[in-house]
Amino acid sequence: MNDLFTVSNQVAVVTGAGSGIGRASALALSQSGASVVCGDIDTRNAEITKSLIVDGGGRALSVSVDVSKREQVGALIDMAIEEFGTLDIMCNIAGIMHQSTVLETQDSDLDRVLDVNLKGVFYGCQIAASEMSKRRSGSIINMVSSAIDAPAPGIVCYAMAKAAVAQLTKTLAIEMGKYNVRVNAVAPGFVVTAMTSRHFQLDDGSVDPERREAVVTSMGKMAPLRRVGEPEDIAGAVVYLASNAASFVTGQIIRVNGGVSMQ
Numbered sequence: 487m488n489d490l491f492t493v494s495n496q497v498a499v500v501t502g503a504g505s506g507i508g509r510a511s512a513l514a515l516s517q518s519g520a521s522v523v524c525g526d527i528d529t530r531n532a533e534i535t536k537s538l539i540v541d542g543g544g545r546a547l548s549v550s551v552d553v554s555k556r557e558q559v560g561a562l563i564d565m566a567i568e569e570f571g572t573l574d575i576m577c578n579i580a581g582i583m584h585q586s587t588v589l590e591t592q593d594s595d596l597d598r599v600l601d602v603n604l605k606g607v608f609y610g611c612q613i614a615a616s617e618m619s620k621r622r623s624g625s626i627i628n629m630v631s632s633a634i635d636a637p638a639p640g641i642v643c644y645a646m647a648k649a650a651v652a653q654l655t656k657t658l659a660i661e662m663g664k665y666n667v668r669v670n671a672v673a674p675g676f677v678v679t680a681m682t683s684r685h686f687q688l689d690d691g692s693v694d695p696e697r698r699e700a701v702v703t704s705m706g707k708m709a710p711l712r713r714v715g716e717p718e719d720i721a722g723a724v725v726y727l728a729s730n731a732a733s734f735v736t737g738q739i740i741r742v743n744g745g746v747s748m749q
């Protein structure tokens with residue numbers, strides 16, 4: 487049974503590896519045996535994730551990448567193949583939040599969120615799938631959100647992009663099945679990361695501990711499991727989808743959210 491859940495000798499690319507869910511996923515994949523290419527637009531944070539992996543005895547590289555640029559995503563994947571010889575696991579985790587209602591949304595906001603959260607994932611999927619189909623093996627994992635199920639006011643750009651990624655995931659899963667390439671997504675509920683810290687940050691960017699406690703408590707109460715998520719909760723689903731334990735799983739959106747929404 488143990489072998490089912492390892493990704494030993496596999497090569498993973500993780501975008502958004504410099505923070506939150508991406509960092510936890512990169513570390514978890516490494517701890518489960520993979521060599522990991524840590525991509526992030528924040529070069530310093532990607533390097534920290536790489537160091538955490540290497541200091542723990544794993545193999546990793548860090549690469550500066552803006553996922554909204556096709557050629558940079560291509561270079562990221564090329565780097566994995568050059569340095570580690572192949573690409574087995576592609577995790578499209580990088581993402582940004584933008585808050586505005588439909589009426590407030592500017593074209594520039596819409597473009598920026600769709601460029602990173604949708605086109606960035608599309609490039610990662612397309613380039614990785616092309617490589618993996620040649621090798622007749624691979625697992626692509628996209629990060630969507632509870633926002634695909636539960637519309638919330640003020641995050642329209644984000645929710646539209648995530649819903650589109652869910653459909654991209656299913657479409658690509660159908661197209662890639664014959665090549666033994668699996669394509670799935672994880673839809674996290676509320677997870678405490680840099681992205682969600684906006685709910686309890688003061689104007690100067692520092693965290694208000696009382697507001698943090700209030701937000702975490704109220705968000706946690708919405709879940710049957712009575713808590714919010716930690717990045718490691720999501721990383722567990724990523725490792726599962728990457729591993730042989732999920733060898734018959736494709737085109738699925740796994741909702742890791744404490745039970746907040748059930749489909």
Ligand SMILES: NC(=O)c1ccc[n+]([C@@H]2O[C@H](COP(=O)([O-])OP(=O)(O)OC[C@H]3O[C@@H](n4cnc5c(N)ncnc54)[C@H](O)[C@@H]3O)[C@@H](O)[C@H]2O)c1
Binds near residue numbers: 501502506606
């Ligand atoms: N935290 C949550 O509650 C939550 C819930 C649902 C989905 N998600 C999704 O999980 C993913 C990770 O989010 P997180 O909460 O860890 O956020 P985070 O802000 O902690 O991490 C996001 C990372 O993506 C990187 N990034 C941003 N733009 C990039 C770009 N253009 N190119 C490359 N890297 C870029 C950032 O530098 C950062 O390191 C996102 O796709 C997010 O939408 C998060």
